[in-house]
Amino acid sequence: MIKNITLAVSTLSICSLLNLAQADVSINTTRIIYLASKKEITFNVNNAGKRSSLIQTWIDEGNSKDTPDNTPAPFILTPPISLLQPEKGQNIRVRYTGETALPTDRESLFWVNVLEVPQNSDDTNQLRIGVRSRIKFFFRPEKLDIAPENAPEKLSWN
Numbered sequence: 124m125i126k127n128i129t130l131a132v133s134t135l136s137i138c139s140l141l142n143l144a145q146a147d148v149s150i151n152t153t154r155i156i157y158l159a160s161k162k163e164i165t166f167n168v169n170n171a172g173k174r175s176s177l178i179q180t181w182i183d184e185g186n187s188k189d190t191p192d193n194t195p196a197p198f199i200l201t202p203p204i205s206l207l208q209p210e211k212g213q214n215i216r217v218r219y220t221g222e223t224a225l226p227t228d229r230e231s232l233f234w235v236n237v238l239e240v241p242q243n244s245d246d247t248n249q250l251r252i253g254v255r256s257r258i259k260f261f262f263r264p265e266k267l268d269i270a271p272e273n274a275p276e277k278l279s280w281n
Contacts, residue, residue, distance in 0.1 A: 147172025148207065148239040154259040155217070155235060157198075163218040168237055170207035177240040179204050180215055182233050182260060196233050197223040198260075217260075225262055233260040 151167040158164075170176045181191035182198045189195075191203065197220045205213050217235075225231045234257050241251035269277060 147174070148176050148178055148237065148254070148256070150235075150237055150256055150258055151212075152258065154261065156261045156263055157217060157219065158263050159219070159265045163216050165214045165216050166235070167212050167214055168205075168207065169212040170209060173209050174242060175209060176207045177204070177242070178207060178213070179238045179240060181236050182217070183236060184233055187234075187257070191236075195223070197221065197225070198233070200235075219262070225264070227264045227266070228268065230264070230267075231262040233262065234258070235260045 147170050149169050149171060151169060155164070155166050168178060168180070179191060180200045180203055181189075181194055182196040182200060183189035183194045184196050186194075199218045199220055201216045201218070202213075205215075207213050236255055236257050238253055238255045240253055244251065263271070
């Protein structure tokens with residue numbers, strides 16, 4: 124028993140000392156709400172790293188395998204590709220194209236994707252992994268039956 128506890132504490136101590144891989148690029152929010160009354164909205168992407176990072180952004184309808192060139196989501200993100208300087212940020216604008224009519228009686232759920240493209244390196248013994256962050260994106264119609272503030276009261280659990 125004591126041997127198992129000692130092994131567990133040792134393992135946890137060693138794991139806490141390891142330098143784990145971290146993505147330099149982060150999104151400044153955990154979800155985005157697009158009000159239909161707005162022409163466009165913005166969110167911010169930050170580069171906390173010491174090197175420039177190339178990012179690619181797009182919106183999909185929930186299929187994580189969708190790519191920027193085959194997603195049917197009716198939104199345009201600008202810029203779709205951007206070079207983030209070290210310790211700087213970039214505003215990403217989102218605009219509804221109107222190509223696809225969205226429901227007016229409820230919110231529609233989409234996903235924002237931000238892909239950090241890894242830089243090439245002269246070191247041949249280096250593993251480079253592209254990190255993609257996905258956050259929820261809600262399109263909220265102008266006139267819903269109930270106000271979003273009152274929605275939690277209307278929930279029922281079975």
